[in-house]
Structure formats: C-alpha cells, structure tokens
Amino acid sequence: MATRTDAPTRREQILKEAARLFAERGFHGVGVDEIGAAVGISGPGLYRHFPGKDAMLAELLVGISGQLLTGAKQRLKEVDGAAPEVVLDSLLEGHIDFALDDRPLITLHDRELDRLRDSDRKLVRQLQRQYVELWVGVVRALYPDLAEPAARSAVHSVFGLLNSTPHLARPGSLPGRTTTAALLHRMARGAFAAAGSD
Numbered sequence: 001m002a003t004r005t006d007a008p009t010r011r012e013q014i015l016k017e018a019a020r021l022f023a024e025r026g027f028h029g030v031g032v033d034e035i036g037a038a039v040g041i042s043g044p045g046l047y048r049h050f051p052g053k054d055a056m057l058a059e060l061l062v063g064i065s066g067q068l069l070t071g072a073k074q075r076l077k078e079v080d081g082a083a084p085e086v087v088l089d090s091l092l093e094g095h096i097d098f099a100l101d102d103r104p105l106i107t108l109h110d111r112e113l114d115r116l117r118d119s120d121r122k123l124v125r126q127l128q129r130q131y132v133e134l135w136v137g138v139v140r141a142l143y144p145d146l147a148e149p150a151a152r153s154a155v156h157s158v159f160g161l162l163n164s165t166p167h168l169a170r171p172g173s174l175p176g177r178t179t180t181a182a183l184l185h186r187m188a189r190g191a192f193a194a195a196g197s198d
Contacts, residue, residue, distance in 0.1 A: 032047075
C-alpha cells in the first residue's frame with residue numbers, strides 16, 4: 001500500500017481517508033459526508049465507488065491482509081536462495097514499512113475487525129494465518145532448534161511489537177522514520193534471537 005509511487009486513484013483516496021477517519025473517531029463516529037468532504041466529493045458521490053461504509057471497511061481490512069501476504073511472497077521470491085538472516089531481514093523490512101506507513105489500518109484492525117461480515121472476517125483471518133506461516137518457515141530456517149509452536153508464538157509476539165506503532169506517539173513525534181525503522185528492526189531481531197536461544 002505504502003510502496004506505490006504513482007498517483008492514487010479516487011477509490012484509493014477514499015479508502016485512505018476512510019481509514020484515517022475511522023481510526024481517529026471509530027467506524028460509527030464517521031459519516032459518508034465526512035469521508036466525501038475529505039476527498040472533495042459529496043457524500044452521495046461515494047456511492048459511485050462503494051455501496052457503503054461497510055464495504056469500505058471490508059476492503060480496507062481484507063485488502064491490507066492480502067497485500068501483506070502478497071508482499072511477503074514477493075520478498076521471499078526476490079531473496080530465494082539467500083541466507084536465512086537475509087530472508088528474515090527482508091520480511092522484517094516489509095512489515096516495518098507497513099507498521100510505520102499504514103498506522104491507521106493497524107488501529108482499524110484492532111478496533112473494527114468484529115464489524116466485518118462473517119465471510120470477510122474469515123477471509124482476513126485466513127490471509128493472516130498464511131502470512132504467519134510464511135514467517136514461521138523463515139524463522140525456523142534461521143533457528144532450526146526452535147519448535148514450530150514456539151516459532152509461531154515468536155512471530156505473533158514480534159507482530160505485536162511492530163504493530164504497536166500507533167501507540168508509540170502521535171504522528172510526527174517519533175524520532176524519525178529511518179531511526180524508528182532501525183530500532184524496530186533491531187528489537188524484532190533481538191526477540192527472535194531470544195526465542196531461538198533456548
């Protein structure tokens with residue numbers, strides 16, 4: 001999501017503003033008129049792009065889960081045959097980009113996942129499980145003595161660490177993106193090393 005360099009489409013603009021507003025005020029605290037105003041169109045004009053707020057929420061949460069999985073698979077393909085440390089570093093870089101650049105989506109997932117229809121929520125969970133399993137394989141390649149359940153727990157713990165970025169501080173008050181990314185990377189590698197040292 002954050003790696004695109006071409007101009008966002010109107011639909012993408014709507015989703016970005018919806019994510020920001022939903023994260024700031026909650027799903028029920030935001031009306032379609034406010035989302036429309038944020039992108040310069042009338043509230044009813046949004047219905048040319050989405051049938052309603054529920055559809056926006058579903059596309060945001062299913063979309064980011066799918067993008068994380070697709071991005072991880074692409075990274076694994078790009079570093080195929082590399083040392084396990086290099087592979088893990090690549091996955092970490094991708095997730096840290098998400099954690100720093102898509103902070104509203106983390107908040108949205110934490111607060112609003114239960115508002116999705118059952119089918120959409122199940123799809124999010126399915127995509128997330130596949131994403132976790134990619135990481136588990138990489139972590140176990142680096143730490144072969146780490147049992148699969150422990151590796152899975154370590155992956156979830158590191159996600160918790162990385163996905164804490166919305167709680168670190170207000171946007172703009174972090175020490176700088178490069179410094180924060182490097183700190184998160186060191187902390188995540190330290191957590192995996194600790195898990196693999198038993």
